[in-house]
Amino acid sequence: MQVIGLGTDIVEVKRIEALAQKPGALSRLFTQKEIQYSLARKNKYEHLAVRFAAKEAVFKALPFAEIAFKNIQVTNLENGRPQVTVADERAKDLVILVSLSHTKEYAAATAVVQK
Template sequence: MVVGVGVDVCDIARIRRALERPTGERFKARIFTPAEQAYCEQRRRGRFASYAARFAAKEAAMKALGTGLTDGVRWLDVEVVRPPTGPPALVLHGRAAAIARRRGIRRWLVALSHGEASAVASVIAEDRGVRSPGR
């Protein structure tokens, strides 16, 4: 059953500006895990779009979790991973993982997309409980 839904749109130019500022490395380290940084950095042409999509996914996941950036949840508590095959996935750490366990969330569905100007992420949190009729 669906426990929470989150959607977020992120301006790619805004993320690019944040990364290119003198404080860009600090921004990157505060928001993105080392694995997320490595993934985005290897995507030379789509580097900023990849960062923006992950930023949007983190925001969407926090909305689906029901906390936003409150209740002790930090940016690094939500990690977007890309398995060799299949769609992107979420791995939660720290406070976000504890809240997800408490809410009974067992599965995350993640969709990412981007165009020239913006990136969008949709996240659905499920408890893997009994499904309602028609699903």
């Protein structure tokens, strides 16, 4: 496999918390699965923020620029490891690795795209 893209992003959790207060904002950026997962957690805005950072990192790493954030989904495997899926035919042969980290104030993510 060859690395064809690398992206990283950091976001303030307060920014995502403010965004979440706007009607319909979450559903424009996140999948229903991401929203349900995050809102069920104690630190829901941290979980939303780290998913937002992951979407930004993946967006930066992809070899094509036009993709909606809602088409990038960040979930967790049973062992807790994050997993990214991209709902776009152009991504079918790509492997996307992602690392997530968050605190009360910041969320960060790095994505590597391989082919």
